[in-house]
Amino acid sequence: MSGLKVDFVVYLGDPDDGAEALTSKDLLAVAAQHRDQLRFPDVYGAVIISEGDKELVDRKPDPIFPLVANLVRAVASVIDGESELQQLAESEHGFALEPNGDDVMIGMFAGDPYEPDEWLLAPQGLTVEAFGDQVLEMGRRLKGIIDAVDPEAMERDDYLKGLTEFLEVSGDALKTYKLEKQRGLRV
Incomplete structure (x- = not known):
């Protein structure tokens, strides 16, 4: 399939004030x-969708924790064949995730999630494995960043603690998917 990559950046301050953005790996x-x-x-932060060195859609700053946590949670749903719409919290934009056989179509829209006014990124395909691996890695990096800046945050805040649960559930779903595919149980 394509060389599509999904990752995120984190702003070191208010993005409206021109704060520096670092990729999750760099941060x-x-x-x-x-x-x-x-x-x-x-x-x-903002989710970035790229192919090679080119970002395919403009960054839309939003609270990064719920954005990444919801994408991690969506991995299990998409593997189960359910479409997911991830609306951004502070704008009329969002991500559409649509299972399509062994692929996941990911697009970015503006407007109503069920009847988008405009596709900012027409749905692009990547394999379920690539989508799951990349999104779970995003979740692990976010958890690592949080642990580095505030080691007790995950224990203190139930909302943040949810990321660990999403990583476990979606990680198990992806592992099962890969095993079933390897054994010919998924066609």
Whole structure:
């Protein structure tokens, strides 16, 4: 399938004020240095969808924790054959996730999730395995970033603790999917 990549950036401050954005991989390596700038769950970021070095859609800043956590939660649903609509919290944009055989179609829309006014990114396909692996890795990196800036946050905040549960459930669903596919139980 395609070389589509899904990841996220985190803003080191208010994105409306031009705050610097770091990719999840880059931030994970230096997260502890930005402890004062990152107060979860009130940190902004954006999901990025790219192919090669080119981002396919403009970044839409939103609270990053619920955005990534909901994508992680959606992995299990998409594997079960359910479509998912992920509306951004602070804009009229969102992501559409549509199972299509062994692929997941991911697109970004503006307007009503059931009748989009416009597709900012027409649905693009990637394999279920690639989608699941990338989104679960996003969740693990977000958890690592949170642990680096506030080690007790996951224990103190039930909302943040939910990410760990989503990672377990969706991780198990992806592992089962891969095993079933390997054994010929999924066609």
